[in-house]
Amino acid sequence: MAPISKTTLCNLALSMVGEQEIQDIDAQSGKNEQICSLLYEEVLEQVLQDHPWNFATFRKELAEDLEDPVFGYEHAFLLPTDPRCLQVLFTEEKADWKIEGRKLVTDADTATIAYIGAIEDPNDIPPLVRRVFYLSMAQQMSYRMTENATVLNVILEQLKDAWSSARVRDAQEGTPQFRDKSNWITSRYASVGYGRDLTTRR
Numbered sequence: 001m002a003p004i005s006k007t008t009l010c011n012l013a014l015s016m017v018g019e020q021e022i023q024d025i026d027a028q029s030g031k032n033e034q035i036c037s038l039l040y041e042e043v044l045e046q047v048l049q050d051h052p053w054n055f056a057t058f059r060k061e062l063a064e065d066l067e068d069p070v071f072g073y074e075h076a077f078l079l080p081t082d083p084r085c086l087q088v089l090f091t092e093e094k095a096d097w098k099i100e101g102r103k104l105v106t107d108a109d110t111a112t113i114a115y116i117g118a119i120e121d122p123n124d125i126p127p128l129v130r131r132v133f134y135l136s137m138a139q140q141m142s143y144r145m146t147e148n149a150t151v152l153n154v155i156l157e158q159l160k161d162a163w164s165s166a167r168v169r170d171a172q173e174g175t176p177q178f179r180d181k182s183n184w185i186t187s188r189y190a191s192v193g194y195g196r197d198l199t200t201r202r
Contacts, residue, residue: 013137073105083117
């Protein structure tokens with residue numbers, strides 16, 4: 001199978017909204033390139049954070065920061081940068097912890113975490129999750145490129161099915177460990193709906 005590029009994923013999204021394909025996402029020589037460049041990383045990080053994907057989960061013992069917290073916790077640990085930490089799932093230590101900036105603060109003497117990392121190479125993303133991603137891109141493009149409600153509804157229905165298939169496949173790759181997280185995702189999407197522009201959410 002030929003390698004998948006960022007441009008390929010953008011073109012799959014563009015095709016969903018009936019827009020012209022681009023030659024290179026990094027060129028930013030036209031409107032479609034600029035929109036793809038604007039949305040790509042933002043939407044990808046949302047997709048990665050919205051489920052505890054096995055392929056994007058990493059485990060690491062954190063290095064302690066030289067400067068302890070001023071108050072509240074005894075220790076501060078630096079979050080991973082390779083790959084960059086998007087979200088801490090849990091810590092091995094049985095102690096309270098909190099993320100503040102790019103640090104994890106806790107009373108524990110060590111911090112060993114499982115976390116969602118920023119996956120940059122599209123070829124490291126499973127096909128079903130790539131589909132979730134480019135359909136999510138198409139959803140955001142539809143707000144900017146077309147006012148066709150029919151097109152948007154088709155994208156949203158396909159996106160809903162894509163999420164379901166990707167989560168089921170992910171769950172088959174190990175013993176479920178994050179049921180609370182999955183339930184939170186389900187309730188979150190039930191409450192906000194797939195039709196909301198999520199690129200402005202933090």
